[in-house]
Amino acid sequence: MMLDFMLALIIITSIIAVVVKDLKLSILFLSAVSLAASFVFFLLKAPDVAIAEAAIGAGLTVAVFFIALKKRNSDDA
Secondary structure (H helix, E strand, O other): OHHHHHHHHHHHHHHHHHHOOOHHHHHHHHHHHHHHHHHHHHHOOOHHHHHHHHHHHHHHHHHHHHHHHHHHHHHHO
16 A cells, blocks of 8 residues: 555656656655665665665765756856
8 A cells, every 4th residue: 555655656746756847846856766775675675775875866866966057057157
């Protein structure tokens, strides 16, 4: 039951991340997808994979995207 909900949440937030026009909001939805995926891994009894997904997917990748977006916006000015 909870697994089905989380998988549906991943699909919905993935679609929103692609459709939304604001890049910052898109990055935040990408982070939500990664956090939901880490929770799915935890539900599937893979806590090591869940921790790695949360750290790399929701943490490091999102930070790199925001840094790249900031550099892109500073080059436009």
